Amino acid sequence: MSKRAVTVEEEALRIIKESGKKGILQAELRKILNIDSREGSRLILRLLRKGVIRRKEEMYNGRKTFRIFYVETVQPEGRLKIKPGIALHIPCFTCPFLDTCGEGSIYDPNRCPYLTAFINQLKKELKGKGRKS
Numbered sequence: 601m602s603k604r605a606v607t608v609e610e611e612a613l614r615i616i617k618e619s620g621k622k623g624i625l626q627a628e629l630r631k632i633l634n635i636d637s638r639e640g641s642r643l644i645l646r647l648l649r650k651g652v653i654r655r656k657e658e659m660y661n662g663r664k665t666f667r668i669f670y671v672e673t674v675q676p677e678g679r680l681k682i683k684p685g686i687a688l689h690i691p692c693f694t695c696p697f698l699d700t701c702g703e704g705s706i707y708d709p710n711r712c713p714y715l716t717a718f719i720n721q722l723k724k725e726l727k728g729k730g731r732k733s
């Protein structure tokens with residue numbers, strides 16, 4: 601993943617977040633970011649995989665498209681509530697191997713030291729918060 605892709609991704613997320621409950625059409629987002637439909641689709645798929653956005657099918661000018669919404673909370677395994685800001689620190693967000701990463705692949709989330717370190721740090725922080733209250 602190039603440095604430019606990271607910047608576009610962060611900018612996209614900021615725009616989607618600012619669109620609030622209304623959301624933003626995928627085509628509209630592409631126009632603002634000045635990217636073509638292929639790059640736009642890839643960007644949306646990456647953000648969907650990270651769980652930081654959701655999309656809803658919609659008809660616009662007689663064509664099927666998607667409206668994109670920011671996801672307020674991420675609940676891994678349905679147990680932990682994580683603030684969306686934390687999602688930006690998930691190592692996969694900036695990982696150059698994201699497109700090829702998967703179970704059984706050379707880059708496997710089950711064996712990834714970066715993801716493991718992130719989860720352990722998160723657990724430590726949540727444990728610390730639990731003790732204070």
Ligand code: SF4
Nearest residue numbers: 692695698701709712
């Ligand atoms: S699990 Fe590890 S290798 Fe896979 S995308 Fe995330 S940081 Fe990259």
